[in-house]
Amino acid sequence: MVKLNAVRDDIKKLSNSVELMAVSKTHPYSAILECxxxxxxxxxxxxxxxxxxxxxxxxxxPQDMYLALIGHLQSNKVKKAVALVDRIDSVDSIKLLLLINKECEKLNKVIDILFEVNSSGEEQKSGFTSKEELFEAVKLLKDLKFVHLRGIMTVGPLGDDREKNIKAFKYTKNIFDEIKSSYISDIDILSMGMSGDYKEAIECGSNLVRIGTAIFGQRDYNV
Known part of the structure; x- marks a missing residue:
């Protein structure tokens, strides 16, 4: 039994303007349909x-089911990815951005993307670590006709240190605001927060949280 409504209610207590993404990693399609x-x-x-x-x-x-890829995307999986999803939330390099645009051009498909920011500086995390490289990627978008930037995504630091979480989320919010004010005014998604840290993320301005365990239960990594 999924716990979708309980999570929804909890999020609404914090904000009425936050969108919920249900992340079903290792859980079956039947659980997705239940949601x-x-x-x-x-x-x-x-x-x-x-x-x-x-x-x-x-x-x-279902026609109105919307699916985003949120994990690290390897270059050799780009062709498959752009045919399978509605949005790619984990664009973490200029190289990947150009590959996505190239494969979408072949399909004559414009795909929504988020740029992923490595806000914690942890080496095991994906994402742009350099603001300069990120803004260079933003500037390239004007010449790329098959990708549409919707916003920014980050994964919070490992562990449950509230202060570290807030520092990372505020850093990402500042980048979002800078892109919106200086480059692309219509970006609208700031995706921060998962099952263990979404309250801090919403506090820092997140308008999209990615919840898996709290909805579907513990993951089965033997799958």
Missing amino acids: YELGQRLFGENRVQEIEEKFPKMEER
């Missing part, structure tokens, strides 16, 4: 292979 029946429309997955194995083809899914 869908309860009104959930935005879903996230970490791995291209799992999307390919678990989800029906895009044309066979």
Whole structure:
């Protein structure tokens, strides 16, 4: 039994303007459909292979189901990814940005993206570590016709240190605000916060939280 409504209620107590993404990593498509029946429309997955194995083809899914890739995207999986998802939330380099645009051009498909920021500086995390490189990627967008920047995403620091979480989330919010004020005024997604830190993320300005365990239960990593 998914705990979608309990999570929704908890988020609403914090803010009425935060969108919920249900992240079903390792959980079956039947659990996703259970959430869908309860009104959930935005879903996230970490791995291209799992999307390919678990989800029906895009044309066979409910028409209003929206799927985002939120995990690190390897260059050799870009071709598959752009055909499987509605949005890529983990664009973490200029090289990847250019590859996505190239593959989408072949499909004549414009895809929404988020730039991922490594806000904690942890080496095991993906994301732009340099603000200069990130802003260079933003400047390139004017010449890329098949990608549409919707906003910024980050994964909070490892552990449950509230102060570290808030520092990372505020750093990402500042980058979002700078892009919005200086480069692209219509970006609208600041994706920060997961099951263990979404309260701090919302406090720092997140308007999209990615919740897996709190909705679906513990993940089965043997899957």
